[in-house]
Amino acid sequence: MEVVFLGTGASQGTPILGCDCEVCRSVNPKDKRLRSSVLIHHCGTDLLVDCGPDFRYQMIREGANNVDAILFTHGHVDHTGGLDDIRPLNYLTKKPMEIYAEQRVIDALHKQFFYIFDNSTYPGVPKVNIHTITSDAEFKIGDIAVTPIRAYHGQLPILGFRIDDFAYITDAKVVPETEMEKLKDVTTLVVNALQYDTHPMHFSLDEAVDFAKRVGAxxxxxxxxxxRISHDSALSKLPANVQLAYDGLHLNI
Ligand SMILES: [Zn+2]
Ligand SMILES: [Zn+2]
Ligand SMILES: [Zn+2]
Structure with a gap:
């Protein structure tokens, strides 16, 4: 399995438009973060987890031109805003994009991209094939078995995903103890870490380190x-087996 970090930034990316903080002014390429998303190549299938506003540029940057399915963690626009840019993939494959999401996320997509779902006869709209998933049922895409993991983004229920020994969870503040069994023996974990201070919706850096220890990947x-997080200075204080991902990082698992 290969995991490509298309983006590792929070909802506004780094740098933030108009911000002159030290990290936003950093020249370190690892401090340049587009909105979070990963592309997973596995068993001959290409899965995209989240499709944020930077999707088009991220795919071009990576020289990637295939996505077999998109899995959505939740409906916030930093994770969905690139959906209109699947059109070139529709044209290349002559097929609709397979979309996997919970019902509340599909409802959000209907509002954000009303024209995709309003039976418009205009030929230029993105084509999608929707699969409704739930937190308690494993599902298959091609030969890949995907286990959804329930997490809470503040009060909002969201999903992480486990594929074989890899798990991806973003925008979590709480992962219930009852879900931890699904993360048993994961060897590579990706999880969100927003900032040093605590936040009502997201793990802080310290909370993310605690969660990494709970999972034990x-x-x-x-x-x-x-x-506010400088890649190099935060990395120097993390445990040896915990790192900050950065845009363009490829993992072979
Ligand atoms: Zn987000
Ligand atoms: Zn800044
Ligand atoms: Zn979010």
């Missing part, structure tokens, strides 16, 4: 990183 990578 061999390698943990942080994503959805806010603009």
């Amino acid at each position: 061999e390698h943990t990578y942080f994503t959805h990183i806010g603009h």
Whole structure:
């Protein structure tokens, strides 16, 4: 399995438009973060987890031109805003994009992208094929078995995903103890770490380190990183098996 970090930033990316903080002014390429998303190549299938506003540029940057299915963690626009840009993939494959999401996320997509779902006869709209998933049922995409993991983004129920020994959870503040069994023996974990201070909706850096210890994966990578976190200075204080991911990082698992 290969995991490509298309983006590792929080909802506004880093740098934030108009911000002159130290990290936003950093020249370190690892401090340049587009909105969070990963592309997973596995068993001959290409899965995209979340499709944020930077999707088009991220795919072009990586020289990637295929997505077999999109899995959505939740309906916030930093995770959905690129959906209109699947059109070139529709044209290449002559097929609708397979979309996997919970009902509340599909409802959000209907509002954000009303024209995709209003039976418009206009030929230029993105084509999608919707699959409704739930937190308690494993599902298959091609030969890949996906286990959804329930997490809470503040009060909002969201999903993480486990595929074989890899798990991806972003925008979590709480992962219930009852879900921890699904993360047993994961070797590579990706989880969100927004900032140093506590936040009502997201793990802080310390909370993300605690969660990494609870899961006990061999390698943990942080994503959805806010603009106050400098890659190099945060990395130097993390446990040896915990790292910050960065845009363009490829993992072979
Ligand atoms: Zn987000
Ligand atoms: Zn800043
Ligand atoms: Zn969110």
